[in-house]
Amino acid sequence: EAKNAKALHGVQYTQSMSDKINKRLAYVDEMKQGLARDDFRLYYQAQYNRNNEICGAEALLRRFHPVHGLESPVYIPIAEESNLILAIGQWVLEQACRDIHQLEQQGLPSNFTKIAVNVSAKQLIQHDFQEKVLQTVKQYKISPEHLSLELTESLLVENIAHSIELIGHLKAEKIDCAIDDFGTGYSSLAYLKRIPASLLKIDRSFVTNIDKSKSSAAIANMIISLAKTLNMKVLAEGVETQEELYCLQSLGCHDFQGFYFSKPMPFDDFSALLAASQNRKKSQ
Numbered sequence: 001e002a003k004n005a006k007a008l009h010g011v012q013y014t015q016s017m018s019d020k021i022n023k024r025l026a027y028v029d030e031m032k033q034g035l036a037r038d039d040f041r042l043y044y045q046a047q048y049n050r051n052n053e054i055c056g057a058e059a060l061l062r063r064f065h066p067v068h069g070l071e072s073p074v075y076i077p078i079a080e081e082s083n084l085i086l087a088i089g090q091w092v093l094e095q096a097c098r099d100i101h102q103l104e105q106q107g108l109p110s111n112f113t114k115i116a117v118n119v120s121a122k123q124l125i126q127h128d129f130q131e132k133v134l135q136t137v138k139q140y141k142i143s144p145e146h147l148s149l150e151l152t153e154s155l156l157v158e159n160i161a162h163s164i165e166l167i168g169h170l171k172a173e174k175i176d177c178a179i180d181d182f183g184t185g186y187s188s189l190a191y192l193k194r195i196p197a198s199l200l201k202i203d204r205s206f207v208t209n210i211d212k213s214k215s216s217a218a219i220a221n222m223i224i225s226l227a228k229t230l231n232m233k234v235l236a237e238g239v240e241t242q243e244e245l246y247c248l249q250s251l252g253c254h255d256f257q258g259f260y261f262s263k264p265m266p267f268d269d270f271s272a273l274l275a276a277s278q279n280r281k282k283s284q
């Protein structure tokens, strides 16, 4: 009897596994249609410097689902399992360049640095990724300084030699890279020294409640000193309260991003926010 139960269990297990696979395939298919239907949008979250000026923004993917409405990128891990992430990633890059072009046309504030785009593993390891980026920048006639790429620390660690080379080449073409979610990816200091990235982004997990957590403050402090030693800028992501901001400022963090300042928003709203902050400065 025990044997039968086990066999039965085995059957159920494979059944649920194939259900899962079918569900994922259907989902990928649906995303493909979404891409064709133009369901995807780029939202922008402003980044601020120590003078409370907007110094850049991160482009974040959203999907406007015909039934479910606006969705956060919960689907990215699924898209990453198929080659669909390449098509989505290219769409993101092109849309960001289109938007940068419009910002350049309307005039950027002098302290504005760049728009950052997130890059996934499959994109990074494509042999012609660098050419694709350069070609897109050229196609939309933007100045390369206005675009930057965010690569997560764990992604870099898994592809270290390739990443070092890629980031170096992009830097020579004036496209900077940031190390995203820093502090969660177990990179060794020896690696970090060799990665020619320009910005370290302190992971949100060390920012949340930093004013109340000695260990978070100690880690953030270490990341900030590390960045300074390596001549990199450092940005804290996920700043939600004034207390967190004060704490990060006192530790010497350069730039900030989070709901305390501003939420991700459609491009038109971001562009209006940027224009308004510029006018406010002029009238001061």
Ligand code: C2E
Residues within 6 Å of the ligand: 045, 059, 060, 061, 072, 073, 076, 089, 092, 118, 119, 120, 150, 180, 181, 237, 238, 239, 240, 257, 258, 259, 260, 264
């Ligand atoms: P990430 O690159 O670390 O992006 C930051 C995430 O934190 C965003 O979530 C943003 O909305 C959220 N966030 C910002 N400020 C705060 C805050 O103060 N509090 C809290 N609780 N959250 C905050 P989102 O947009 O849901 O994106 C999640 C992740 O999905 C991103 O993490 C990134 O890894 C990935 N992603 C987003 N867009 C793209 C894309 O175009 N391509 C790729 N490959 N990945 C993307």
Ligand code: MG
Residues within 6 Å of the ligand: 058, 118, 150, 180
């Ligand atoms: Mg990011």
Ligand code: MG
Residues within 6 Å of the ligand: 180, 181, 201, 237
């Ligand atoms: Mg991040």
Ligand code: MG
Residues within 6 Å of the ligand: 181, 203, 204, 237
């Ligand atoms: Mg993060």
